[in-house]
Amino acid sequence: MAGADSIDNPQRRNFLESITTVVGAGGAAVATWPLISSMNPSTDILANSTTEVDLSNIPPGGTHTVAWQGKPVFIVHRTSEEIAKVHSTVSIKDPEADDKRAKNSKWLVVIGICTHLGCVPNRSPEGWLCACHGSKYDDSGRIVSGPAPKNLEVPPYKFVTDTKILIG
Amino acid sequence: MIKNTIAWIDLRFPLSGFVKHSLVDYPTPRNLSYWWNFGSLAGIALVLQIITGIFLAMHYKPDIGMAFDSIQHIMRDVNYGWLLRFIHSSGASAFFAVIYIHMSRTLYYGSYRAPRELMWWTGQGLLLLLMATAFMGYLLPWGQMSYWGAAVITNLFRATPFIGDYVVVWLRGDFQVGDATLTRFYALHYLFPFIIVGAVMIHLVALHTVKSSNPSGINLADKDNIPFHPYFTIKDLYGLGVYLIAFSIFVFFLPDTLIESANNVPANPLRTPAHIVPEWYFLPFYAILRSVPDLAGGVVAMALSVLIFAAMPFLDRSKIPGGARYRPAYRLMFYVFIANIFVLGYVGAKPVDALPSYLGLVATIVYFSIFLLLPWVSMKEEKYLRERGLPAELETLIKEEEAQKDERRQKKSDRRHS
Numbered sequence: 001m002a003g004a005d006s007i008d009n010p011q012r013r014n015f016l017e018s019i020t021t022v023v024g025a026g027g028a029a030v031a032t033w034p035l036i037s038s039m040n041p042s043t044d045i046l047a048n049s050t051t052e053v054d055l056s057n058i059p060p061g062g063t064h065t066v067a068w069q070g071k072p073v074f075i076v077h078r079t080s081e082e083i084a085k086v087h088s089t090v091s092i093k094d095p096e097a098d099d100k101r102a103k104n105s106k107w108l109v110v111i112g113i114c115t116h117l118g119c120v121p122n123r124s125p126e127g128w129l130c131a132c133h134g135s136k137y138d139d140s141g142r143i144v145s146g147p148a149p150k151n152l153e154v155p156p157y158k159f160v161t162d163t164k165i166l167i168g
Numbered sequence: 169m170i171k172n173t174i175a176w177i178d179l180r181f182p183l184s185g186f187v188k189h190s191l192v193d194y195p196t197p198r199n200l201s202y203w204w205n206f207g208s209l210a211g212i213a214l215v216l217q218i219i220t221g222i223f224l225a226m227h228y229k230p231d232i233g234m235a236f237d238s239i240q241h242i243m244r245d246v247n248y249g250w251l252l253r254f255i256h257s258s259g260a261s262a263f264f265a266v267i268y269i270h271m272s273r274t275l276y277y278g279s280y281r282a283p284r285e286l287m288w289w290t291g292q293g294l295l296l297l298l299m300a301t302a303f304m305g306y307l308l309p310w311g312q313m314s315y316w317g318a319a320v321i322t323n324l325f326r327a328t329p330f331i332g333d334y335v336v337v338w339l340r341g342d343f344q345v346g347d348a349t350l351t352r353f354y355a356l357h358y359l360f361p362f363i364i365v366g367a368v369m370i371h372l373v374a375l376h377t378v379k380s381s382n383p384s385g386i387n388l389a390d391k392d393n394i395p396f397h398p399y400f401t402i403k404d405l406y407g408l409g410v411y412l413i414a415f416s417i418f419v420f421f422l423p424d425t426l427i428e429s430a431n432n433v434p435a436n437p438l439r440t441p442a443h444i445v446p447e448w449y450f451l452p453f454y455a456i457l458r459s460v461p462d463l464a465g466g467v468v469a470m471a472l473s474v475l476i477f478a479a480m481p482f483l484d485r486s487k488i489p490g491g492a493r494y495r496p497a498y499r500l501m502f503y504v505f506i507a508n509i510f511v512l513g514y515v516g517a518k519p520v521d522a523l524p525s526y527l528g529l530v531a532t533i534v535y536f537s538i539f540l541l542l543p544w545v546s547m548k549e550e551k552y553l554r555e556r557g558l559p560a561e562l563e564t565l566i567k568e569e570e571a572q573k574d575e576r577r578q579k580k581s582d583r584r585h586s
Contacts, residue, residue, distance in 0.1 A: 036338075039338055039339075039341055039352065040337065040338050040341065041337060041341055041342050041343065041348070042341070042348065045341075045342050045343070045346070045348070065438055067437070067438060069343045069344070070342060070343055070344040070346055070437060071343055071344050071437075072437065072438040072439075112438075115463075116323075116463055117319075117320040117323040117324065117326075117463075118319045118320055118322075118323035119316060119319070119320065119440040119444065120438065120439060120440040121440075122440075122442070130440075131440065131441075131442050131443060131444070131519065131520070132316075132320060132440065132444050132520075133458050133520055134458075134520035134521060134525075146461070147458070147460070147461050147462060147463060147466060148463070149462070149463045149464075
């Protein structure tokens, strides 16, 4: 069956050896995918993805924190002074106009997770202060100073009625 | 009967040969000081953690609804549960204390130098494994510090280029640290100690190949080595007794000093405690992370601050045998480094606003400068010491080693050219 050339043909043998190594290693690498993928969020976690919030109980100047996908979301009923202030300033590190961040300038909706290392910032007179590493945010959730690279993230949301929003 | 059994085994497995060669007759430098006790102490700390950990695992529940309460159950209801938990929680700190002293000894006496580079590098790997294990174990009580420590550290992986956000979600198995995170940390916290045991074996095989270093920094002649048993079994046992007394003081009288009070509050994903701090053994590295005013920069600086130890065999260019004992400039750098570690630890323990922000930055710069200046300082120092005149024996020794090195290099190039 095997001709003389196939038994005594070093190139052919080397080729078969490399092919076997490559296919074997490739197969082993692909076989780890189910293991890696199993560590990603499971479908029940992915399904838990929207949160509805009633805004009518939040007084002007008040802040309400809700959980969305397990993350804290800050909803601020901003006063007119606060609105005027955030309209007149910009963040230097991550410039973004307040109009782009708030659908209704009275209401600010941001994910309450510091963009540095994920702590929840505390409300301060100027906006927010992250106690973990000292990042400061203004009343539009924009980074003012500290190690955080970006503004507080705005989650996807829409106004269902004037006093009700749906996050997610 | 016993003799016959051992003889039967020896025909099939090198049992008594191994014991004789590696434990009884194993040649050990006779001038080892008590600083050489910390290797075996680290082994005992590891065994204590594994034993108490296995028994704690019989009562612990890795579920976010039950984890916190199961710790209370262990503390109040399980027979001697309080003892198991306090040995385990204080044991983690004790383990790090022993390892840090073990590393300081290696740095002081120059034990990382040829031919012991692999001892140093396997040790570095062991340190990383220990850090990972301690970090994952710290999430299990599911208190506020547990939760926010894990949240911050998993977030460090956001600094991964391009796929950072996905990596963080993948590590956690959720958008925030949650049930999936707790369960996988538990599984890995149980696995890693056994990987550490394997790595310790490699560390010990390397040790038994190159043998222990000693305070003189010179490889001793055979007549200056003495058998491990009984001389060092008894010395290690004595050291163990002293260690266990100190350890027991923490376990029985001060167990709460090493547990952050905020961790007695169940984890709350919607509220970060006003002041979060890692365990004391991570404070210097945490201070470096915090001192760099940039996410990626901070993460890279922190990773480097641990990994840079591996470069020591390359950074130290001096041929003078021994470590700090015979090298005044290196000795000064060693003490500045240790003092600076304490400064960093202090900075890491304080809230961000409580200290002037430049303090951490200066200490971080000092930390890295010491490593980066070492090649230059060690060369200058060697030149100065040799010009001033070393003892004739030492000069001969250095020349012999250089000659050997040249010979090896010559052989290598001969082989290449032939």
